[in-house]
Amino acid sequence: MYNFEFVRPSSVADAVAALADEDAMALGGGQTLLPTMKARLAAPTKLVSLSGIDGLSYVKTGGDSVEIGGATVHADVAAEVADAFPALAALVARIGDPAVRNRGTIGGSVANNDPAACYPAAVLATGGTIVTDKREIAAEDFFQGMFATALEAGEIITAVRFPVPQAAHYEKFAQPASRFPLVGIFVARFASGVRVAVTGASESGVFRWTEAETALSSDFSADVVEGLTPSADGLIGDLHGTPTYRANMIRVMTARAVAAAG
Amino acid sequence: MTKVSMTVNGKAVARDVEARRMLVDYLRQDLDLTGTHVGCDTSQCGACVVHVNGKAVKACTMLAAEAEGAKVTTIEGMASSDDDLHRLQVAFNDHHGLQCGFCTPGMIMSAAALLSENPTPSEAEIRHYLEGNICRCTGYHNIVKAVLAASGQDSAALAAE
Numbered sequence: 001m002y003n004f005e006f007v008r009p010s011s012v013a014d015a016v017a018a019l020a021d022e023d024a025m026a027l028g029g030g031q032t033l034l035p036t037m038k039a040r041l042a043a044p045t046k047l048v049s050l051s052g053i054d055g056l057s058y059v060k061t062g063g064d065s066v067e068i069g070g071a072t073v074h075a076d077v078a079a080e081v082a083d084a085f086p087a088l089a090a091l092v093a094r095i096g097d098p099a100v101r102n103r104g105t106i107g108g109s110v111a112n113n114d115p116a117a118c119y120p121a122a123v124l125a126t127g128g129t130i131v132t133d134k135r136e137i138a139a140e141d142f143f144q145g146m147f148a149t150a151l152e153a154g155e156i157i158t159a160v161r162f163p164v165p166q167a168a169h170y171e172k173f174a175q176p177a178s179r180f181p182l183v184g185i186f187v188a189r190f191a192s193g194v195r196v197a198v199t200g201a202s203e204s205g206v207f208r209w210t211e212a213e214t215a216l217s218s219d220f221s222a223d224v225v226e227g228l229t230p231s232a233d234g235l236i237g238d239l240h241g242t243p244t245y246r247a248n249m250i251r252v253m254t255a256r257a258v259a260a261a262g
Numbered sequence: 263m264t265k266v267s268m269t270v271n272g273k274a275v276a277r278d279v280e281a282r283r284m285l286v287d288y289l290r291q292d293l294d295l296t297g298t299h300v301g302c303d304t305s306q307c308g309a310c311v312v313h314v315n316g317k318a319v320k321a322c323t324m325l326a327a328e329a330e331g332a333k334v335t336t337i338e339g340m341a342s343s344d345d346d347l348h349r350l351q352v353a354f355n356d357h358h359g360l361q362c363g364f365c366t367p368g369m370i371m372s373a374a375a376l377l378s379e380n381p382t383p384s385e386a387e388i389r390h391y392l393e394g395n396i397c398r399c400t401g402y403h404n405i406v407k408a409v410l411a412a413s414g415q416d417s418a419a420l421a422a423e
Contacts, residue, residue, distance in 0.1 A: 103320070
């Protein structure tokens, strides 16, 4: 990779100031950004590490929500939300592998919005909130397509907040080489209705499968899902699977997620 | 150049390196600790796993500068002497847990992290934990056996494949 300037500020304010430079980028755990820089797909002139900021790594549980600091690594989230939000803990415990989970952060994952990342499915399915240094952004508004988010240049994710559903499950069909989901489904059942988020499948990144949400809100059963036919329009086609294959996987994995959520 | 200081295998070290220096290159090239290997260099294979503040990480995907002030343990820090190997090293030897040996440093470091979190893991837990460590020789069977043995469990019970 090309060389760059490295800074590790100790406060959010200093990090924001350091990110004001053109071509500066925030560094979470680096589990995506550093390989991307090695491949020269990204070449920031300055990396601003968020790992030295006090108070950005925490998990707060209580009431009907979970709040996770932006710099919290996956391994800590998996351990600390196991009781409060087991479906989220299970999702996080299968991101990458143990060594990746010891470095990768929730803020980094959500900010990158990889179309096959696991976290965005949980954020969107629960109707979560992304908290930044300057505002709060609803999940619906935050995810704006493949690798695209509502974040402005230099804006830092300080926390992510999840409403905890009555029942939930994440079902992931892992692509065996990358361990990313070929298709991943997060089903969340609230008193107000059911939400279904799909990752790994779409050219536009994570999205809600509204047809299934409507059906499941009146009858929360795997059988209901079996009768639906997700559209293959706009789905990813690559050497791992065609759009039609992924469309079928959305149905299959949603049915499994509903059965497991109970 | 940036001065990067840390404790590696119990010894304080400091070197002036470029910001882009990866931890694995800092260990191998600046400190001559070549036991930690570079396999894929893309955080897939796990040959570069070391412990940073007690946690297993892929040293090819962490900047040396990010380990400023950290306590790092590499494969060289596992045995107290050539005659007194770590119990995992003994078990890999006893159970033929390696063939070419290239992945072995990473396997040992990952397995050691597993045993510190979970002293008596099941076969399934061992296989799941070692998901990020790739071995192209053994078929993993004897590696799993070695980890079971190192954890004081009956490795003979592991069915032959």
